Amino acid sequence: MSGPVASDDAAPEAGPPDHVVGPVVEVSPARRTQVGSLPVRRVLPQRPRRTVGPWCFLDHVGPVPVEPGLSFGIGPHPHMGLQTVTWLLAGELLHLDSLGSEQLIRPGQLNLMTAGHGVSHAEEDPARAEVVHAVQLWVAQPAETREGPAAFEHHAELPRLELDHAEGTVLVGEFGGVASPARRDTAHMGVELTLRGPGSVVPLRPDYEHALVVLDGRVTVDGVAVEPGVLAYLGQGRDGCTLVTEAPARALLLGGVPFPEPILMWWNFVGRTRQEVSEARRQWSDDDGRFGRVRSSLRRIEVGRPPWE
Ligand code: MN
Numbered sequence: 001m002s003g004p005v006a007s008d009d010a011a012p013e014a015g016p017p018d019h020v021v022g023p024v025v026e027v028s029p030a031r032r033t034q035v036g037s038l039p040v041r042r043v044l045p046q047r048p049r050r051t052v053g054p055w056c057f058l059d060h061v062g063p064v065p066v067e068p069g070l071s072f073g074i075g076p077h078p079h080m081g082l083q084t085v086t087w088l089l090a091g092e093l094l095h096l097d098s099l100g101s102e103q104l105i106r107p108g109q110l111n112l113m114t115a116g117h118g119v120s121h122a123e124e125d126p127a128r129a130e131v132v133h134a135v136q137l138w139v140a141q142p143a144e145t146r147e148g149p150a151a152f153e154h155h156a157e158l159p160r161l162e163l164d165h166a167e168g169t170v171l172v173g174e175f176g177g178v179a180s181p182a183r184r185d186t187a188h189m190g191v192e193l194t195l196r197g198p199g200s201v202v203p204l205r206p207d208y209e210h211a212l213v214v215l216d217g218r219v220t221v222d223g224v225a226v227e228p229g230v231l232a233y234l235g236q237g238r239d240g241c242t243l244v245t246e247a248p249a250r251a252l253l254l255g256g257v258p259f260p261e262p263i264l265m266w267w268n269f270v271g272r273t274r275q276e277v278s279e280a281r282r283q284w285s286d287d288d289g290r291f292g293r294v295r296s297s298l299r300r301i302e303v304g305r306p307p308w309e
Contacts, residue, residue: 023234038064043229085136097113
């Protein structure tokens with residue numbers, strides 16, 4: 001479920017990275033939008049908070065019942081300068097990309113695609129599931145790898161750990177001394193927490209900034225209630241925090257060293273300058289080979305020119 005970012009999401013100019021603050025709980029609402037036929041909560045980017053570490057995009061879809069005729073497939077579209085992280089809580093998706101990858105993903109598994117200089121992919125809906133519940137995230141790539149080759153990995157099994165009244169599945173990076181095998185190009189982490197309540201102490205790294213995204217249920221952090229549909233930014237400088245729940249809940253905890261480079265994000269591209277983003281769009285439009293080709297029955301997605309052209 002890669003969500004092509006509508007052009008009105010465009011950051012018109014590359015700005016400085018967000019200023020980092022100490023431990024806070026800053027709750028900001030997701031923007032409600034639509035990807036294909038599905039309503040999504042766009043949790044990242046936000047105006048005050050464009051990135052959390054290198055995490056620069058987060059769409060939360062569902063849980064929604066799948067009605068006959070409703071498909072949440074996304075046709076071929078390009079990416080550059082980012083990694084897509086696909087995480088399902090319910091449903092199934094078939095990932096197809098220009099590297100030739102063809103991979104079914106199910107809940108608890110990770111699809112991680114690195115775009116580098118350019119890749120394209122489609123996500124088809126096998127239409128067997130009754131409920132869709134998914135998260136699509138992007139990780140901005142650093143200068144060292146963003147012009148590099150594309151890659152794709154699937155992790156059918158991820159490491160888990162037990163905390164007090166909670167279980168964690170480590171998607172990327174390290175959490176509580178447990179490391180994911182997934183590729184990462186910067187210092188960051190992402191973990192899914194299943195919280196059984198009443199309270200769980202989770203370890204954090206003081207040099208990371210963190211954010212909590214509740215996917216199901218309600219979680220209280222430092223006295224602030226957090227529910228699906230918001231970004232709860234926790235700031236930097238914490239070595240842990242306590243997550244309180246009255247009923248079972250699920251959440252994503254994301255973190256990373258604040259991204260040092262200003263990024264320019266427009267449509268499906270993460271770049272640094274308008275010129276390189278314009279060039280990428282034109283090359284996709286011309287189908288000149290930079291982004292390869294995807295074998296998919298879905299229609300190729302096109303976009304108009306960016307607002308600065
Ligand atoms: Mn995508």
